[in-house]
Amino acid sequence: MEDIVEKVLSGDRRAIARLITMVENGHPGVREIMRELYPRTGNAHVIGITGAPGSGKSSLVNKMTAEYRKRGKSVGVIAVDPTSPFTGGALLGDRIRMQSHATDKDVFIRSMGTRGSLGGLSRATSDAVTILDASGKDIIIVETVGAGQSEVDIVNASHTPIVVLVPGMGDEIQAIKAGILEIGSIFVVNKADREGVERVIVDLEMMLDLAGYGEDEWKPPIVTTIAVRNKGIKELVDKIAEHMEYLKTTGDFDKRVRDRVESELKDWIREEGVDIVVNRLKEAGEYDALIEKMVKKEIDPHTAAIDAIKRVREG
Amino acid sequence: MSSEKVIRVLLAKPGLDGHDRGAKVVARALREAGMEVIYTGLHQTPEQIVEAAIQEDVDVVGLSILSGAHMALVPRVIELLKKEGADDLLVTVGGIIPEDDIPKLEAIGVKGVFGPGTSTVDIVKFIRENVSQRN
Numbered sequence: 462m463e464d465i466v467e468k469v470l471s472g473d474r475r476a477i478a479r480l481i482t483m484v485e486n487g488h489p490g491v492r493e494i495m496r497e498l499y500p501r502t503g504n505a506h507v508i509g510i511t512g513a514p515g516s517g518k519s520s521l522v523n524k525m526t527a528e529y530r531k532r533g534k535s536v537g538v539i540a541v542d543p544t545s546p547f548t549g550g551a552l553l554g555d556r557i558r559m560q561s562h563a564t565d566k567d568v569f570i571r572s573m574g575t576r577g578s579l580g581g582l583s584r585a586t587s588d589a590v591t592i593l594d595a596s597g598k599d600i601i602i603v604e605t606v607g608a609g610q611s612e613v614d615i616v617n618a619s620h621t622p623i624v625v626l627v628p629g630m631g632d633e634i635q636a637i638k639a640g641i642l643e644i645g646s647i648f649v650v651n652k653a654d655r656e657g658v659e660r661v662i663v664d665l666e667m668m669l670d671l672a673g674y675g676e677d678e679w680k681p682p683i684v685t686t687i688a689v690r691n692k693g694i695k696e697l698v699d700k701i702a703e704h705m706e707y708l709k710t711t712g713d714f715d716k717r718v719r720d721r722v723e724s725e726l727k728d729w730i731r732e733e734g735v736d737i738v739v740n741r742l743k744e745a746g747e748y749d750a751l752i753e754k755m756v757k758k759e760i761d762p763h764t765a766a767i768d769a770i771k772r773v774r775e776g
Numbered sequence: 777m778s779s780e781k782v783i784r785v786l787l788a789k790p791g792l793d794g795h796d797r798g799a800k801v802v803a804r805a806l807r808e809a810g811m812e813v814i815y816t817g818l819h820q821t822p823e824q825i826v827e828a829a830i831q832e833d834v835d836v837v838g839l840s841i842l843s844g845a846h847m848a849l850v851p852r853v854i855e856l857l858k859k860e861g862a863d864d865l866l867v868t869v870g871g872i873i874p875e876d877d878i879p880k881l882e883a884i885g886v887k888g889v890f891g892p893g894t895s896t897v898d899i900v901k902f903i904r905e906n907v908s909q910r911n
Binding site for chain 1: 816828
């Protein structure tokens with residue numbers, strides 16, 4: 462156990478990879494290791510990237526990674542792709558665009574399936590971020606399609622959430638529907654050589670004007686890129702650095718960190734709390750009977766839950 | 777916390793041939809079988825493949841080779857895996873492999889050579905049986 466902690470802290474790739482697997486599989490030994498690693502984190506700049514499938518996120522991450530390497534930063538990438546709800550399998554293809562960094566020892570890329578369990582994804586990715594942070598990565602990029610609440614949560618938990626749009630996909634409106642526009646600290650309009658790019662920019666500007674940012678507030682900038690031709694990448698990386706500067710000088714950084722740990726705390730209370738209450742009921746042999754009562758409409762689920770929690774509190 | 781193991785497979789095309797139809801069919805079949813498939817795309821060097829296998833912490837490395845260069849590429853991948861201490865991974869090869877070369881590949885540690893016409897059901901079954909031995 463101590464061994465894997467030391468290895469992760471020294472940046473050992475196999476140890477990092479193995480520990481992320483343990484996190485994903487809910488390995489019983491993992492909490493103890495995470496407890497050791499947690500105090501050693503907080504040095505990485507965590508960037509979240511979301512956008513519709515086909516918006517070029519992977520290519521963007523690939524080029525950003527190259528730019529960060531030029532600037533002497535080490536990079537960790539967590540690329541999340543959907544797990545099939547029917548088979549539990551997943552095709553994780555983000556690496557295809559990033560393999561040029563595969564043999565760079567200062568870049569660590571990990572693909573993750575969403576795997577479907579409620580809240581499990583945000584926990585697995587936030588643990589993976591903790592691991593990469595503890596291993597000494599300067600920049601950690603979390604990339605996800607951003608469909609569904611837990612994926613939005615993941616991106617929102619980063620220091621700098623980036624929303625990627627492309628012209629001509631009609632996704633300006635789709636994005637508003639999904640509620641991901643609100644979380645962007647930077648907007649990227651990728652594939653900017655396509656027709657309709659002005660339209661996307663105008664729509665975004667209108668939306669940002671309506672949001673009414675104050676004088677001293679960070680108004681999300683719009684960066685246009687053509688990732689495959691490496692256009693606009695430097696500007697994007699500059700903006701990301703500016704955003705971090707803003708977070709640090711205004712105290713928003715501390716607020717973001719506080720918000721994130723608070724939501725992680727609540728997640729864990731929910732997770733562990735459910736186990737405590739359910740196990741207590743099961744030990745008392747009342748669990749199945751309680752469910753039976755609800756089925757027969759003798760008690761409603763909310764009252765049943767409150768009663769159960771009360772019983773645990775009274776010991 | 778629930779503890780469940782998902783089989784992770786890296787599918788890679790080493791070398792210069794550009795035909796990945798077969799690899800993609802296998803990728804889909806493995807996904808349908810509930811595995812996580814990391815596809816790295818074309819023209820991968822053995823170094824890139826092994827590094828990806830380590831970072832992704834996969835259980836299986838599947839190499840698809842149609843160019844005839846398997847006797848150069850596969851030993852190199854195996855050698856690098858050994859160097860990284862990751863030679864407990866299951867290494868399988870798919871593609872056009874002459875009969876005579878199969879024992880040679882098996883001798884260096886390849887555990888399953890799948891030629892044209894192999895049913896994806898057999899590949900899934902083979903991986904399940906041989907991965908479970910590892911754990």
